[in-house]
Amino acid sequence: MLFASMSLEDDLGDWRRSHYSSELHGMDGREVTLMGYVASIRDHGNILFVMLADKDGEVQIVFKRNAEGSDGATTQALFSKARMLKEHSSIAVKGIVRSMKNAPKGVEVVPKEMKILSLARSVPPFSVYSKNIPLDVRLDIRAVDLRRHYLRAVFRIRHNLLKAIRSFLDERGFIEVSTPKMISTASEGGAALFPIFYFDREAFLAQSPQLYKEQLTLAFEKVYEIAPIFRAEPSRTNRHLAEAISIDVEHAFVNYEDVMGILEEMISHAIGYVVDKCKDEFSILGTTPIKPSTPFPRYRYSQLIDILKGEGIRIEWGDDFAAEHLKALSSMLKGYYFIVDWPARMRPFYTKTKDDGSTALSESFDLMHGDLEISSGSTRINRKDELMERLKMQGLKPESFAHHLIVFDYGMPPHAGFGLGLERLLMTVTGLENIRDATFYPRDIDRLVP
Template sequence: MLFFGDTCKPLFSCLSLGSRLSVKLITSTVQTRLFNLEEEGLLKEEDLGQWRRTHYSKEVGPAMADREVVIMGWVSSVRDHGNISFIIIKDMHGEVQVTAKKSEVGEQLFALAKEVKEHTSLGVRGKVRPQEKAPNGAEVVPAEIKAFSVAKKAAPFMTTGKSSPVGIDTRLDLRAVDLRRQQLGSIFRIRQTVVNAIREFLSRQDFIEVSTPKMIATATEGGAALFPIFYYDREAFLAQSPQLYKEQLTMAFESVFEIGPIFRAEPSRTNRHLSEATSVDVERAFADYGDVMALLERMIIHIIDSVKDRNKADLEFLEIAMPALELPFPKYSYSDLIDKLQEAGERIPWGDDISPQVMKSLQDERLNGFYFIVDWPTSTKPFYVKPKADDPKVCESFDLMYGPLEMSSGSTRINRKDQLIERMQKQGLKPDAFDYHLRVFDFGVPPHAGFGMGLERLLMALAKIENIRDATFYPRDIDRLAP
């Protein structure tokens, strides 16, 4: 080894170029091997093989004392207390504590347990033992530990706690790891309940769940907020709404709904906008906007009751309570709100949209929960919304609000071809582009009404989420196209 020391540099410099390269290669190989020996430990990655989970975390409790179990999950935390190590394994239902005491499990297994790192994918075979301080009042004493995938890096943020000091963009760069956070786990379990409750409620009302095309030939609602795509040899667009298709489907099925993606190319950077969102779209034949408002508010009640019943632990962890609601929800006409806003000093003319910022200027406790804004100016709504017969400047429309945030928008629809064409032309749209839709009105489209509701917006309201990007799994907005 002295040959490679500083005192022998003159000797090294006397070697030929080929000899020098050989020496450097040997030195590098030796150093790499020594580094690998230092890094190699007892914990090796293994295949699943014949191992299978026997119990989830929620099933491991004091009543299972002395029973052998196989648990699997990812390591959420590790605590080393010298001759005892605590490993918390998390699965889809919660956490289970693995306790490795040197005097109980033997030196080799104890040494292996001490090498376990957070986020490692792990399986443990062992016996259950009551432990009052452990999750569910029991722990697992390991007889065998199997690592399926060893974490190579420490995550740049913690997965425990109700909030993270790390910025949302850093978290989104590692979204799959971010979704392991307790806060997001609770949020998305609530989301699952919301989706299930919507399907339950509408199915009981004899609605049929449908699927509509997401690649379309022309704009659904007019405007330029569309994502163009190539469809073989022509231009197409990602659907901004299933609106026209769900209207057509009332001809055959009367009552239909869809829970699916919508795409809006709106260059917005607010905390309430997404370029790809999930919409709950509902349409019912032989109904008007009053009927579907009543349907929507009853659906909201069912959703909230379901979350209260099925997500008690998540609500407790998030420290939130579901709003107390009574039917019917308060209703305010657009014109009345404009008058109130003008009285409050807002310079907003009749016919303008009402922004969330403007709504905050109204000091009315009834506007802090769910309420409807009804009878909007016809000029502010899409071509398919039906104007009032006695005042065409106003249409049979509504927005469901939660505080200043819009949850849903709905209306009575126009079901006569000549009126549709007239409305299209007034909005500068070309009826020929909508021929595929207009032609069905020659075959008896029933009177109908419906609404669309943003799932992420609703989740924001119920789970008190500040940024809508935490209400969807992999958000898409003006700045983010990955992961």
């Protein structure tokens, strides 16, 4: 059997793709070489319609048992070969483009030669055209799952979101940085860390580039990093991952209001870009976002506490918003909005308190979309004594942060910044309900493979 199956498959040899499926309009009568995989097969006895899917779309290949006027022998061999195809097999086809009103894209290809580059031996429990399939049946064969047009559209939108965000930051003079993911100390109290064996020492995976990006404002003023972050979240929600991509921005000589302005402009720009660029993708998703206008509404933390209380919902000043509070808020507050001026003790140690004398509040914000937090940020403390004070207040040891604190002896500028979760942003743009589908290979407490 092994020998038999091997003999069915062809090597690529000197064949190369001449066109993508999206490039065939107006090419009537031209010979092309296409490559891709078999998305579907319709067998009508003497005629076989094969949808070849490539990076850019699909095109119909028509195999006839006895094509008129062509070389009968070749045609017969080709037809028999096509009969062996299964969905997902990778193929290369040389053939002639022909317009055909009834074909799905108004064009089809009449094959002259075909290579079977890789014959599928298994059939996934879903079609590439299906939309709503439970996660469990998909994640074990995630690479195949990603062939579904729905997910391919999601990740093409992701690609373009990233492109728009980088070009936005680049045009504003931000420099791209990379900070270490293997670190000696937690950058924030609270969040759970993954421990590593670092040669003969204990180390941790960085749950954020926070302290490093702050340090880098010293030399570069405006920095950004788009890189993985790691959180040993024991939760099993639809909005948490153990490994995610964070878009981190830090900016010297400004405060939280300035970076809120950058964040909202960046998001509005990026959504405008993908709405314009990814029309086909949004049509596959069946939903298109509206480019949000700026500024986004801002609500003070205290104000929202009062509103919730006014609605008879149980919450006290100083409490974090729990799921039910956020649900209640999101029934009133649509789209993107900021919650600003959080109680200082609810925020990480590096968060600056407000200058108005009331040190109970901080210059901080969360960016929300409905009930989903997608970003948080603040003005940071840039004075060493103040930072040490706050470390102690939060029960952290200044000694553990010696390598960070020393930087504050060298003229640390005032600065502010934010971290934005790429997967969560992508959820708001695509309407995905489970964050696991906003990443290629999700990691959570239950899943370390594939």
